[in-house]
Amino acid sequence: MAKSNKPIFWGLFAAGGTVTAFVTPALVLVTLFAAMRFNMDMxxxxxxxxFAGWWLGKLIIFGIILVSLWHAAHRLRVxxxxFGVRADKQVAIVVYSLAGLGTLLTLIYLLRI
Amino acid sequence: MSELQKRQIQLEVLRYNPETDTAPRYQTYSVPCLEEWVVLDALNYIKDHLDPTLSYRWSCHMAVCGSCGMMVNGEPKLACKAFIHEYKEGQIKVEPIANFPIERDLVTSVEDFITKLASVKPYLIPKEDKPVSAGEFKQTPAELKKFKQYTLCINCMLCYAACPQYALVPEFLGPAAISMAHRYNQDSRDGGRDQRQEVIASDEGVWECSFVGACSEVCPKHVDPAGALQQVKVASTIDWYKEHLMPWMKK
Structure with a gap:
């Protein structure tokens, strides 16, 4: 039996799950504060x-969005x-393409800052 | 035996005789049950007093042998651990364990599970060959704790009956077999992980699992197969990255 290549997607899924659980809620709140122009120094x-313009900030934001996107894609696939849709291959292509597109857009937007 | 403690239970039992029946059918038995009885006691009552032709597997009557796994009101249960007093309605449906072909009445063919279990080499493959004179393989309590809960598996197959993935994809290696592989992989005396990975890190191995978690819910011995499978996924993922991104790490 050949070893599976599923670890590529599962690795991103697992990392994304951890990040989504611990970091994303806090980030959503911080981003909301920033967007509403809350008058707090930070x-x-x-x-x-x-922060988003600094190279390490870009890397952190990219990492978090990357794994969150791929996590969501894999979660959606499962x-x-x-729900009983037995077209795994087609579903996988659609959701992973969306995650790929999101990854690309994140990269473009971050590089433009 | 006081009459007060007795309760008349209607046991709806799936029957199938391959020699005379074309399809399974249900037969209802009225059984005078004591409140402290389990479903297995009720089946034994039927066998002894009502219908000697009823077939089912059992041996220990104390949740050790793993023989009496069956569906009780649609849930995978050990008949010896399913207490009558938990079924208030007075009617209990007993069917053979799900996801396995019926051989006769409540007896199923377990061939598929046995083949899969054997394929993961569920035994110690010593790291080093040591003569008996060299003494025992020592293990610390911490090393024992890493795998002890997985040794409690009694191969009752309730996890296979509960697993929706196994129902969908019969090739799936399944919860108990992978948990047993994990049990030996985690053992400090064992050196057989590479051999087992060939089977459990395949598509039909751990990667068919979508972490529904039903296996751990029905496990009568609290082995937590779902937890074992997630640990196997993490370890196999680390293996994959090591093999593909750091090929020089390969032995």
Whole structure:
């Protein structure tokens, strides 16, 4: 029996699950504060923008969005399967393409800051 | 035996005789049950007093042998651990364990599970060949704790009956077999992980699992197969990255 290549997607899924559980809720809140221009030193739009402009900040944001996207894609694939849609290959192509597109867009937007 | 403690239970039992029946059918028996009885006691009552032709497997009557796994009101249960007093309605449906072909009445063919279990080499493959004179293989309590819960598996196959993935994909290696592989992989005395990985890291191995978790819910020995499978996934993922991104790590 040949060893499976599923670890590629499962690895991203597992990492994304961990990040989604621990980091994403806090990030959503921080981003909301920034977007609403809350007058707190750390949460000003300018300081967040500056963080996103710094190379390490870009790397962190990219990493978090990357694994969250691929996590969501894989979760959706399994959920669709659980709902009784037995077209795993087609579903996988659609959800992973969306995650791939999101990854690409994240990269483009981050590089433009 | 006081009459007060007795309760008349209607046991709806699936019957199938391959020599005379074309399809399985149900037969209802009225059994005077004591409150402390389990479903297995009720089946034994039927066999002894009502219908000697009823076939089912059992041996120990104490959740050790793993023979009496069956569907009780649609749930995978050991008949010796399913207490009558938990079924208030007075009617209990007993069917053979799900996802396995019926041989006769409540007896199923377990061939598929046995083949899969054997394929993961569920025994110690010593790391080093040591003569008996060299003494025992020592293990710390911490090393024992890593795998002890998985040794409690009694091969009752309730996890296979509960697993929706196994129902869908019969090739799936399944919860108990992978948990047993994990049990030996985690053993500090064992050196057979590479051999087992060839089977459990395949598509039909651990990767068919979608972490529904039903296996751990029905496990009568609290082995937590779902937990074992997730640990196997993490270890296999690390293996994959090591093999593909760091090929020089290969032995």
């Amino acid at each position: 949460f000003t739009y300018e300081s967040i923008h500056a 959920t669709v399967h659980d």
